[in-house]
Amino acid sequence: MYNRRLAGALVAALAFCGLVSPASAEALDTILGAGTIKIAVPQDFPPFGTVGPDLQPRGYDIDVARLIGDKLGVKVEIVPVTSANRIPYLQTNRVDLVISSLGRNAEREKVIDFSEAYAPFFNGVFGPADAAVNGPDDLAGKTVGVTRGAVEDLELTKIAPASATIRRYEDNNGTISAFLSGQVELVATGNVVAAAILERNPPKRPESKFLIKNSPCYVGLNKNEPKLLARVNAILAEAKSSGALNAIAKKWLGADLPKDL
Amino acid sequence: MIEFSTWDILRNLLLAARWTVLLSAVAFLGGGLAGLLVLVMRTARRPLPRRFALGFIELFQGTPLLMQLFLAFFALSLVGINMPPWLAAGLALVLWTxxxxxxxxxxxxxxxxxxxWEASASLGMGYLEQMRHVILPQALRIAVPPTVGFSVQVVKGTALTSIIGFVELSKAGTMITNATFQPFTVYALVALLYFVLCWPLSVASRFLERRLNAPHRHH
Amino acid sequence: MPGGMAMAYVFEFTWILQYAPVLLKGIAVTIALTAVGAGAGLALATLCAWIRTQGPRWLRVPVVAYVELIRNTPFLIQLFFIFFGLPSAGLRLGEMQAAMLAMVVNLGAYGAEIIRAGIEATPRGQVEAGLSLAMSRLQVFRHVVLGPAMRRIWPALSSQVVIVMLGSSVVSQIAAEDLTFAANFIQSRNFRSFEVYFVVILLYLALAVILRQALRLAGERLFSRGRAQ
Structure with a gap:
């Protein structure tokens, strides 16, 4: 009885999975043909992507998305995503590009392609002023909150001592709430993210403890899209030399782009 | 940087609650129709539809709704149809319901x-005729209270679509918590709004239970 | 899978071996949460059902309020309120404690209603017979009312435990490292979301089937002696 039910469920599950058969055409042609590019952006990651009281996305990543759309001469459809679903959005062709402060690693490069870097991202460990933490070794025995899958999660996992507890939250809302409510003593996040929180005068102040590293952000796109990749890289290169990207950096990060980006 | 007044909090939660209501309605109505189909297959005499319905029920009752949403949300658009997020979320909820x-x-x-069944069969009725004229009208009477009761689960189930990024009441709650640093107040308000949506349904379900099933009590 | 065609997406399952420890830990946490939630939750449910049917009157109002509040708000919001909201009221629970508390409170409310229905179906004559044997009300409740009531509603209670187990998948939202957390963790590392979710959904299905069987056997063991009524 139960075995038959289980078998039935398995068949149904496989049928469900069998629906999966992706469409394929050169993405750049599809975008230009439709006159619209769909770009995934963060909505809980100030100043890269956040929402105003009107719940509309705004931030560094959104400005870069609009810049790329302008240069392609197409309309931009902004699609707010979380760190958990941004890549599935891309893989299911729900978006054409992911501009969501994406970090790269070897495992990820097997699955999607990355553009040239478009933003600096200095991530570090932050905590209350009285926490005596000056480097990775001081994390021993401490609890650090981080957003699962974010650049700083990948870096922190590499450098944290074994006795440190890393708590990984679904999204930045969760990470920040966990810090502010005292559920974790420290957080690993971007310096600009911490600065944006400080600016809003929170009940607990995330002061900088130490910098993990500068790991820049990249635009993510599907594999085997050489034309789209080349165009995006060309647009980013031009934006860097024309100063357009620097203007975005000054607006949202309050600083010039680093020379080596 | 951005200031939220208390009115902003409540206004945004109420605006987002519209999506909770709409999504619940889609899931409940769609789920009702699809559920009727599954019911007919589940109670059919032939083994094939019965086994399919069994598998369908086992799959959706035996796995977390959250996982179904994750899988459906991303897998379905691979078919090539560009489905808006609320429709994909709605579809997963419909199947679950x-x-x-x-x-x-x-x-x-x-x-x-x-x-x-035997009496109606002796009148020469087929399976679908029996269902339509004899069984369902009677079953409907018993079915109304638990069905209304389940609608509460549907409303609560829509909260999970927040995790896949759909902005409804719960998601608005987490977003606003982060902008206001007031998790206690915001989540209490969110819970209150859900309660306002769900409690009348619960009460209605109990009321109907008493009204419709009272004559059956004495057996 | 229609193989060989020009597929933009190639399914790949080699990661399972690499991440097996993560998956196993996730399964262990999900089982632990369910065990605690079911054990303590059913105890709380029985207590609430007793208060609602025969307990002191002044306790009935708070119990009804608790049951209604929990049954009419989403588990996710209860969890967020406990984990993120309560610290500002001075009560800080870690993610596992918060997850367990949320599950106990949840099953307590649903179970209370189920058990109450079972108790109310007890024929009055049996209670009176018990009382006439000079048993105290509590003894009557324990020996005459609860046993047959539990036998009657055990299937409904079992379903509710399975529902709570599946519902526990949202505790990943507060960084409790259950099976869903494992899925999200793995897919955040290797971006193989479809394969990861597919495997994990099958693991949940297996857990649900096993749990249901275990509860059925437990029910037979616990309530089999002498079929009353």
């Missing part, structure tokens, strides 16, 4: 005494 309603209704159909 259908599985539960079909099981609830099966219980109601089975509560109808066997003699009714």
């Amino acid at each position: 259908a599985a539960f309603l079909a099981e609830i209704w099966r219980g109601c159909v089975e509560a109808i005494p066997r003699g009714q």
